[in-house]
Amino acid sequence: MALMITDECIxxxxxxxxxxxxxxxxxxEIYVIDPNKCTECxxxxxxxxxxxxxxxxCIPLDPEHAExxxxxxxKYHRLTGL
Structure with a gap:
C-alpha cells in the first residue's frame, strides 16, 4: 500500500x-506522495x-492504493531496474 500525507502536514x-x-x-498546500513511486521503502x-x-x-497508509x-x-524493481 502506498503512503499518503494528510492535511496535518506542517x-x-x-x-x-x-x-x-x-x-x-x-x-x-502540503507535501504529496506519488503512489506510482511509493514502495513504503x-x-x-x-x-x-x-x-x-x-x-x-501525518503519513499513514493510503487506503486508495492497497498493495x-x-x-x-x-514496483521497487521496476523503479530501480534492479
Whole structure:
C-alpha cells in the first residue's frame, strides 16, 4: 500500500529528502506522495523513512492504493531496474 500525507502536514521539509524513490514532492498546500513511486521503502529500508522522520505523524497508509509486500517489491524493481 502506498503512503499518503494528510492535511496535518506542517510543511517541515524533512520527509522529501528521505524518500529513496523521490515519491514525495511539494503540493499546492502540503507535501504529496506519488503512489506510482511509493514502495513504503520496500527494497531500500525495513521501515518507511518518511514516517520515521515526520514530527507530526501525518503519513499513514493510503487506503486508495492497497498493495501487498510482493507488489511493492515488484514496483521497487521496476523503479530501480534492479
Amino acid at each position: 510543511n517541515c521539509d524533512v520527509c522529501e529528502p528521505e524518500c529513496p524513490n523521490e515519491a514525495i514532492s511539494p503540493g499546492d 520496500v527494497g531500500h529500508y525495513d521501515e518507511p523513512q518518511c514516517q520515521q522522520v515526520c514530527p507530526v505523524d 501487498s509486500k510482493d507488489q511493492l517489491m515488484e
